Amino acid sequence: MFSKNKTLGEFIIENQTEFRFSTGELSKLINAIRLAAKVVNHEVNKAGLVDILGTAGDTNIQGENQQKLDVLANEKFIQTLKNREIVCGIASEEEDDFISINSLDENHQNKYVVLIDPLDGSSNIDVNVSVGTIFSIYRRITPVGTPVTLEDFLQPGKNQVAAGYIIYGTSTMLVYTTGHGVNGFTLNPAIGTFYLSHPNMQFPETGKIYSVNEGNYIHFPQGVKDYIKYCQKEEGDRPYTSRYIGSLVSDFHRNMIKGGIYMYPKSSKAQKGKLRLLYECNPMAFLAEQANGKASDGHQRIMELQPTELHERVPFFCGSKKMVEKAEEFMAGS
Numbered sequence: 001m002f003s004k005n006k007t008l009g010e011f012i013i014e015n016q017t018e019f020r021f022s023t024g025e026l027s028k029l030i031n032a033i034r035l036a037a038k039v040v041n042h043e044v045n046k047a048g049l050v051d052i053l054g055t056a057g058d059t060n061i062q063g064e065n066q067q068k069l070d071v072l073a074n075e076k077f078i079q080t081l082k083n084r085e086i087v088c089g090i091a092s093e094e095e096d097d098f099i100s101i102n103s104l105d106e107n108h109q110n111k112y113v114v115l116i117d118p119l120d121g122s123s124n125i126d127v128n129v130s131v132g133t134i135f136s137i138y139r140r141i142t143p144v145g146t147p148v149t150l151e152d153f154l155q156p157g158k159n160q161v162a163a164g165y166i167i168y169g170t171s172t173m174l175v176y177t178t179g180h181g182v183n184g185f186t187l188n189p190a191i192g193t194f195y196l197s198h199p200n201m202q203f204p205e206t207g208k209i210y211s212v213n214e215g216n217y218i219h220f221p222q223g224v225k226d227y228i229k230y231c232q233k234e235e236g237d238r239p240y241t242s243r244y245i246g247s248l249v250s251d252f253h254r255n256m257i258k259g260g261i262y263m264y265p266k267s268s269k270a271q272k273g274k275l276r277l278l279y280e281c282n283p284m285a286f287l288a289e290q291a292n293g294k295a296s297d298g299h300q301r302i303m304e305l306q307p308t309e310l311h312e313r314v315p316f317f318c319g320s321k322k323m324v325e326k327a328e329e330f331m332a333g334s
Ligand SMILES: O=P(O)(O)OC[C@H]1O[C@](O)(COP(=O)(O)O)[C@@H](O)[C@@H]1O
Pocket: 093, 117, 119, 120, 121, 122, 123, 213, 246, 247, 248, 249, 274
């Protein structure tokens, strides 16, 4: 099977022409992410054998206990991007502030910034449940050759030039978009090559799966409670099935293939929900929209939101278009 499928490397080069005046810089950047993904995949696969399970002993700026694999994945992605001098700035869930990278070659100044969630689904690392990495790429808005500023990162999601995720699951896949549809590539671990296995991925218009942490039910807004009740009601094509892995990447991936909705609403415990706008919600929203799905904060399109802080959180509703619209109806109603 694999011999006739396009490799990710071939796909990247072939699609470089999508961009007029392409310099190949974005292709090099996606290639660097491909490399870092393989390095992290190798670490994830041997997690039970080496000392990378459990907590690292520190907390990140969000007060979360960093897992050893959070720290390791963060290091590997930053190192790989820095070494290749392919970006002018990086922001990460595991770094308090953004990292500015000045190119040594002053004649060649980079124009892209990258935002990453190096390890998504951290609570699943120690229990061998699928986890992921999420990335989002923007063209800087400050002049090339000057130090990057916070402004270069606080851009609305609609300005993204590319976004994607890596899922370390039963197989390892890299799924991404550059604004021309969503394509998925599966890693053949025997030869370390990603092959196009899921061309032109599309969310079904509707589905029968809802993904939400129902343990927070009593703290949810009335609109969310009503929508969950709607999903559970014996009527028409319902009840829907509840599936919640607890890794955004994995829940999103399943729902994109099968049809479904993922929700991390605000609650009386978390006024803005849990997920981070810049390196979780924006990239997944870009992918969802490119795959005929939808993403909002329950009211407004995620990609229109103007970020104000690097690690800000927003409520997140994402998935099959008709299901997100229905949830928004309930939110509007309440
Ligand atoms: O355990 P909870 O509160 O349901 O949260 C699970 C959600 O939190 C996350 O783990 C947050 O991501 P990180 O693991 O990158 O911090 C999502 O992947 C997941 O959907």
